[in-house]
Amino acid sequence: MSNVKAIANDAPTGQQELKQKKSGPWREVWRRLRKNKAAIFGLIVILILVFLAIFADFVAPYGYDDQNLQARFQTPNSQHWLGTDNFGRDIMSRIIYGSRISLQVGFIAVSIAMICGGTLGAIAGYYGNKLDNFIMRIMDILLAIPGILLAISIVAALGPGLRNVMIAVGIGSIPSYARIVRASVLSLRDQEFIEAAKAVGANDFRIIVKHIIPNSMAPIIVQATIGVANAILSAAALSFIGLGIQPPQPEWGAMLNTGKQYIRDYSHMTAFPGLAIMITIFALNLLGDGLRDALDPRLKS
Amino acid sequence: MHRYILRRLLLLIPVMLGVSFIVFTMMYFTPGDPAVMMLGESAPEHEVARLREELGLDDPYLVQYARYVKNAVVHQDIGQSYKTKRLVFTEISSRFPNTLKLAGLGVLVAVILGVPTGIISATKQYSLFDNIAMVLALIGVSMPNFWQGLLLIIFFSIKLGWFPSSGFDTFSHMVLPALTLGTSSAAIITRMTRSSMLEVIRQDYIRTARAKGQVESVVINQHALKNALIPVITVIGLQFGYLLGGAVLTESIFSITGVGRLMVDSIKSRDYPIVQGGVLFIAITFSVVNLCVDILYAFVDPRIKSQYK
Numbered sequence: 001m002s003n004v005k006a007i008a009n010d011a012p013t014g015q016q017e018l019k020q021k022k023s024g025p026w027r028e029v030w031r032r033l034r035k036n037k038a039a040i041f042g043l044i045v046i047l048i049l050v051f052l053a054i055f056a057d058f059v060a061p062y063g064y065d066d067q068n069l070q071a072r073f074q075t076p077n078s079q080h081w082l083g084t085d086n087f088g089r090d091i092m093s094r095i096i097y098g099s100r101i102s103l104q105v106g107f108i109a110v111s112i113a114m115i116c117g118g119t120l121g122a123i124a125g126y127y128g129n130k131l132d133n134f135i136m137r138i139m140d141i142l143l144a145i146p147g148i149l150l151a152i153s154i155v156a157a158l159g160p161g162l163r164n165v166m167i168a169v170g171i172g173s174i175p176s177y178a179r180i181v182r183a184s185v186l187s188l189r190d191q192e193f194i195e196a197a198k199a200v201g202a203n204d205f206r207i208i209v210k211h212i213i214p215n216s217m218a219p220i221i222v223q224a225t226i227g228v229a230n231a232i233l234s235a236a237a238l239s240f241i242g243l244g245i246q247p248p249q250p251e252w253g254a255m256l257n258t259g260k261q262y263i264r265d266y267s268h269m270t271a272f273p274g275l276a277i278m279i280t281i282f283a284l285n286l287l288g289d290g291l292r293d294a295l296d297p298r299l300k301s
Numbered sequence: 302m303h304r305y306i307l308r309r310l311l312l313l314i315p316v317m318l319g320v321s322f323i324v325f326t327m328m329y330f331t332p333g334d335p336a337v338m339m340l341g342e343s344a345p346e347h348e349v350a351r352l353r354e355e356l357g358l359d360d361p362y363l364v365q366y367a368r369y370v371k372n373a374v375v376h377q378d379i380g381q382s383y384k385t386k387r388l389v390f391t392e393i394s395s396r397f398p399n400t401l402k403l404a405g406l407g408v409l410v411a412v413i414l415g416v417p418t419g420i421i422s423a424t425k426q427y428s429l430f431d432n433i434a435m436v437l438a439l440i441g442v443s444m445p446n447f448w449q450g451l452l453l454i455i456f457f458s459i460k461l462g463w464f465p466s467s468g469f470d471t472f473s474h475m476v477l478p479a480l481t482l483g484t485s486s487a488a489i490i491t492r493m494t495r496s497s498m499l500e501v502i503r504q505d506y507i508r509t510a511r512a513k514g515q516v517e518s519v520v521i522n523q524h525a526l527k528n529a530l531i532p533v534i535t536v537i538g539l540q541f542g543y544l545l546g547g548a549v550l551t552e553s554i555f556s557i558t559g560v561g562r563l564m565v566d567s568i569k570s571r572d573y574p575i576v577q578g579g580v581l582f583i584a585i586t587f588s589v590v591n592l593c594v595d596i597l598y599a600f601v602d603p604r605i606k607s608q609y610k
Contacts, residue, residue, distance in 0.1 A: 141319030144584045146546030153580050156568040157327040233445055240447050241553050241565050256448060260554070267455045274448030282443035289439075 032294040039290020045283035053099040062090035064097035064250040073266045083268045086258065091269065094250035095276045101251045102280065105166050105235040106228035112170030113231075114224060117177025122208050124178065125185030136182065139175040147172045151234055155243050165244045169234045173227060180223050184216030218295040225288035229281045236277050252277050302599065302606065309592050313585075318370070320584045325366050328573045334358075338383040338571060379581065380574035384567075389578035393560055397582060399469055400559035403478055403551060404544040410483025411490050411540060416533065418487075419494025423502060424521055434491060441488030446547055450481035450554040467556035478555045482547055486540040493536045497529040504528075530601050538594030542587040 033039055052059055061081075068088035076083045082092040124135040142150065154168035188194060189212075197207050236253030238244030245251040247258065252273040259269035336352040337344065353359055357368060372378040380389045418438075422431040457477060458466035468474045501507065502525055510520045549561030556562070560579050567575035599606040 137315070138319070141316055141323065144316050144320055144588050145323075145580060146542050146583065146587060148543075148546040148549065149580055149583055152549065152564070152568070153324060153327055153576060156573070156576050157331045159332075229443075236445055237447060237550055240445075241550060243565070243568060253445075253447075256451065260451060263451060263455060264459055267459075270448070270451045270455065274445060274451065277445050277448060278440070278443050281445070282439065285439060285443055 029294045033290055036290040038286045042283040042286030049099050052096050053103050056097050056100055060093035060096040062093040064094045065248050075268050082272045085269055091272055095273060098250040098252045102232045106232040108166045109169040109231040110224050110227045113173040113177050117174040118181045121178035121181030122185050125182035126208055139178050142175045148234055155238055160243055160246055162245050165235050165238055169231045180219050184219055185212055188212050188215055222288055222292045225284055225291055229284035232280060313588055316588055321581055324577050324580045325369055328577050331573060333571060379578045382575050383572045384570055389574045393578050393582050396558055396560050396563050399557055400548050400561060403548050406475055406479035407482030407544040408541050410479050411486035414487035415490030416494050419491045420498055422495045423498030438488040438491045441484050446481055446485050447550045447554055450551060453477045453481055469557040478551050482544055482551045490536055494533050497532045501525045501529040534594060534597055538591055541590045545583050545587055
C-alpha cells in the first residue's frame with residue numbers, strides 16, 4: 001500500500017510533499033537501503049540470528065549443556081548436524097544458544113559505549129573550550145591503549161563473566177563514539193536552527209537532546225552497527241583466551257578455546273563456532289556498509 | 302621540523318602519565334592484597350604486614366602512584382613480578398622484541414597484500430578482480446583472526462605439515478602467525494587504498510597527465526598513488542597499534558613467548574604488576590608509532606611539511 005503511494009509520489013514535485021507527510025528522511029533511507037542487495041542480505045541474516053537467539057529453546061535440537069558421554073567427538077552426522085564436543089554435547093545446539101550471548105554482548109556493550117561516549121562527546125563539542133580539551137585529552141589517552149588490550153586489562157581488574165565482559169568491551173569503545181558525536185556536534189553547533197532554538201529560550205539540555213542528537217544520528221548509527229560487530233569479536237576474543245565468558249556457557253569464543261585443545265584430531269570443534277562468528281560479523285558489516293551509503297549518499301562513489 | 306618532532310615527543314609525557322594513571326588505578330582497585338600474593342596464602346600475618354609496610358602499600362593512593370611514576374622514571378622500575386620476583390621491566394623487555402617483530406611482520410603482510418590489491422581494484426573498478434577482491438576483503442574483515450589462526454594450523458601445519466604450529470625461532474615459524482595477524486589488516490588497507498585511489502583518479506590533474514600522453518603505469522604509480530597515500534598511511538599506523546593488541550591472541554595460539562602471552566598468563570595467575578607493565582609498554586610503542594606516522598606524512602606530502610613548525 002505505502003509502496004504504491006511512494007512510487008506515485010515520486011514525481012519531482014511530489015517528493016517534497018512526501019517527506020513532510022511521512023516520517024521524512026528515514027523513509028528515504030529505507031528506500032535507498034532496500035535497493036542494496038548485500039545490505040538486505042546482511043539484515044536478513046541478523047534477523048534470523050535474533051530469531052534463533054530468542055527461540056533457542058524451541059529451535060535447538062538439544063540443550064546447550066546436555067552431555068552424552070557415549071557420543072563424544074562425533075563428526076557431523078544425521079543426529080548431530082555439526083557433530084559433538086568433548087562432553088558429547090551437540091555443537092549446533094550450543095552455537096544456537098551461543099547466539100544469545102553474543103548478540104547480548106554486542107548490543108549491551110555498544111549501548112554502554114554509545115551512551116557514555118555520546119554524552120561525553122556531546123558535552124565536549126557543545127561547550128567547547130576547556131571542558132572540550134579536558135574530555136578529549138582523556139579520550140586520547142584511552143585511545144593510546146589498543147581497544148582489545150584496554151578490555152583485557154578491565155576484565156583483569158573486574159574478573160571474568162558475561163557482565164564484566166560487556167562492561168569491559170563497552171568502556172573500550174567509548175572514545176570512538178565520543179569522537180564521532182563531538183565531530184557532528186561541532187558541525188551543527190553554529191547552524192542557524194540551533195541559534196533559533198536558543199532565541200526562543202530552549203535550554204542546553206533541550207537543544208542537545210531535541211535538536212543536535214537527532215541531526216547527528218547518521219554517523220552514530222553506522223558506527224553502532226560496525227560497533228556491534230567489533231564488540232562481538234572482542235568478547236569472543238576475551239573468551240577465547242579464557243578471560244571472558246566461562247564454560248559451560250556456550251559462548252562461541254569459549255567453544256573455540258575448548259576446540260583448540262582437540263585441534264589435531266577433531267577439527268570440526270573449531271571449524272563451526274568460528275564460522276558462526278564470521279557469518280555474524282560478515283552480516284553486520286554488510287548492513288553497516290549499506291547503512292552508510294543509504295544515510296549519506298554523498299559518500300557513495 | 303625538528304621543533305615539531307621535539308614538541309610531539311614532549312606531548313608524549315602527559316599521555317604516558319595518563320595511561321599509567323589509568324592502568325595504576327585499575328590495578329589498585331583490583332581485589333586481592335599484593336603482599337599476600339607475593340608471600341602466598343599461607344604466610345603468617347605479621348610477615349604480610351611487614352611486607353605491606355616495606356612496599357608502602359599502606360600509603361595513600363596518590364602517594365603510591367607518585368612513587369610508581371618516580372621509580373619508573375628514575376630507575377626504570379615499574380614493579381616486581383609476584384610470581385618470579387624478577388623486575389617487571391626485565392620480564393617484559395626480554396619478550397618485547399618478539400611481540401614487536403610479530404606486529405611488524407603482520408603490518409608487512411598487510412601492506413604487501415593490501416596496497417597493491419587496493420590499487421588494482423581502483424584502476425579496474427567493477428571488474429571481476431575488483432569484485433572478488435572486495436568480497437575477500439569483507440570476509441577478511443569479518444574473520445576473527447584467532448579463528449583464522451586455528452584454521453591455518455589445521456590446514457598448513459596438521460594436514461600439510463608445511464609450517465610448525467608453535468614457536469617463533471626461524472622464518473618458517475613466523476609464516477603462520479604473521480599471516481594470521483596480517484590478513485584482517487590487509488583487508489582494511491585494501492578497502493582504504495581502493496577508495497582513496499578512486500577519489501584521486503577522478504581529479505583533473507590525472508586527466509591532464511593522461512591527456513599529455515603519459516604512460517598509464519606512470520600516471521597511476523607516480524601521479525595518483527602519491528596523492529592517495531596519506532589516508533592509507535594513517536590506516537597503516539592505526540593498524541600497527543591494533544596489531545600490537547591482536548598480537549596478544551596470536552601469541553596465545555602459536556605459543557610465542559611475547560608480551561601478550563605473558564600478560565594473559567599473568568592475569569590468570571593474578572600477577573598484576575606484569576599486566577600493568579605490559580599495557581604501559583604497548584601504549585608507549587603505539588604512541589611512538591603514531592608519531593612516526595605523522596612525521597612520515599611530511600615526506601609523502603611536502604604541503605604538510607610546511608605546516609609542521
